[in-house]
Amino acid sequence: MMDAHSQLRTEIGRRYFLSQGKHLLGASALATLAGPLAGRALGSSAPAGAPGPHFPGRAKNVIYLHMVGGPPQMDLYDYKPAMGGWYDKDLPDSVRMGQRLTTMSSGQARFPIAPSKYRFERCGESGMTVCELLPHMKQTVDDVLFIRSMQTEAINHEPAITFMQTGNQVAGRPCLGAWASYGLGSLNDNLPTFVVMVARPTNREQEQAISGRLWSSGYLPGQHAGVSLRTAGDPILYINDPPGVPRAVRRTTLDAVGRLNQLGYDRLGDPQTETRIKQYELAFRMQASVPEMTDLRTESAATLAMYGDAAADPGTFANTALLARRMVERGVRFVQIYHNNWDTHANVAGRLPDQCKDVDQPCAALIQDLKQRGMLDDTLVIWGGEFGRTIYSQGGLSAQNYGRDHHPRCFTMWMAGGGVKAGTVYGETDDFSYNIVKDPVPVRDLHATVLNQLGFDHERFTIKHQGLDQKLTGVLPAKVVPGLLA
Template structure:
């Protein structure tokens, strides 16, 4: 709903009900804030957790296959050519020019547009077929290769954006320009919370081992845009307090903090009764959430209850806060506590040079933990209703940027084709979808646009992407843009 219309409607109703304890403000606040007696019981994954709340009437639109989702986002664009899209014919074309009939005048970045030639750089890594699908996976991903029968590998992703910031903004929010709501915010807005003691949408930004001068991440990638601010992602930090200002200041007891929040809530409620700004309600709800998180977050971060065999699955870095392994385990712990959407942004994939040095390090960061996450969810019976997505904002070129040798090379940005994989709730396992030409340059079969990927994610969670809208600037805004993309039926179980 347009915020102005929402305010007008709210004021009209407020005048109808009058300024009394049964007015709209109190009723709306009560609908957002679970009973405090129930709050005291919550925190962990148990039957005492407060009941779900929020969300839009009529959602989900149909029975969902997944209740929650985890998105492993590889920021910087991993090279599909060196990981999933095997092109053996390129070996014989080493250092020859990419034919113009393949490039077809494609828009180039300023990093390679001035090159005199576009020499073909075959992957230096060995590939093998795996699983019932016969999926090709490179030697860089031995653990991922073991679970291809759990995955739907999509080799035909494409996008219009060719530079990182607009591309990552595009896939995360549905538009290349900033200001739109992110995928996680849409899920929070549409479906509401399943655990009132933790945020609907949690973000982590693990450390990385590849190229150190990585692309920046901006909080708009997990922002709420025009949606109410309570739907934006909450970032879990890797040092100090997991969430800023979560701890009480020295000398402030829990009882004092509770009284302060009650007083502040009353003042905010008075402000809301006078001005009817919906953001005031969001502020009240977030203060209360922060208070509950003082108990739920420390319990979440305490790994003492994790068996050794589970920790071993994720690899040697799992107990080091901030590593991808640690964050992947946190993602599973958040999923079992029914957090709606968890997104990990792993940086360092922008390999314009030194693929031989940087790419193996990046793959070591994510390979075993990603496999462990899927297997851990599977063993706990959570994979059936948890969607897991892995991928970046675009792909990499077959031609080399800079110096080329048989043992090392770099690749420029490539929006025309790249690879993602999906697993879990609602996804057909053990398939490879889409094909590219022999240069991994153009999609030749079953193209999947990023809007179609997002429509498929929403479909798994019981949402018709065309009907999840928010009135803003006179338009019915939606995650999947003004086009009419369709969920990819071939990926759906």
């Protein structure tokens, strides 16, 4: 004898079918678009949780310092003394070789060479040449790996930054931090796995627009997107309980919301609902952990002095660098810091000293702070922009000032810790810092190397999306660069 509900389902009608079957196509589409979480909701046998590394990684944390706009390599780390004799002479066609230019300088009648106006000095046992504007980095070159032969495919900011962060010039892919979060999981259940901070530059002459798309989880589960910490006021909106609402009431409310979300997830299998459940719980736990993490009163006077006077000023690069150390110390896997205003199309002499003053002491302090605490070996620090700058001056040229256009053919990045080869200069550019003459490092190879240090074979570190095994390094050839590794 069937009950009424079973009889209704047996004698199914049009209205019942439409009401109960309306989500089937949507759920199937989500299984394709959203990967393993949706697949598990539809009964697949994909394993739950982080995939985990393929082999023991040398690094368990990453601090990525992105200089938005493209630092001029020949004014900082890629010293070209031969250019002194080329002042105001045109860049030879034999050097340019018809390479693509931006529309900002392609119409120039001339391409006058602008040698760096700054002095350089050989430093440390590595003999690395460093600009006079970076006195603190001069003291720590033997802890750093300098890559002078980076090259990228993009020539404009938005696609170049997106490519550097996600491995593709088109927005919508997971960024490096999201991949690290997805692959390794959390080291602290009370803090985000991936945190983003946008530092405030002292000079704000020409800042580039950056957005949350750069720290998106893309087609990875939503909980792997970066959590952005604000640089003024509460680090996260609504981190504190509203006036008159005690913690117990918020806990009861969250439990009720969680049950409702769970009912929706059990019924529809929407991975975004599962993300929402997890993020609500994380947000509640963060009410205690984030204020403690961002409270610098527990830091010694010596540590604050090491990072510089700006360390106690929220939103400065020095402040975010110190917070980055506190975060990885507490188990945050990946910390991304953006520092803007490196887009020096003009007024290099007026802006570069401010940019270097912002980052020089904090970068050196971060390396030494991690080293003193025994954390540098398993924390990989990365510094660099999305491309480099041209040796020729964009627009006018004077003995006191010049500008530099975008240049994807070669630029300098550095890394420290995490098993990279400290005290090494890798790669070489020509006398014009225009073309690479030895050991090029494309962006995809850099990504493959970073994943290697985290314990991943970039070819096997994939997620199924739209019928393909998607990966950070994409479908074009990429390889780990052994010369970068200790």
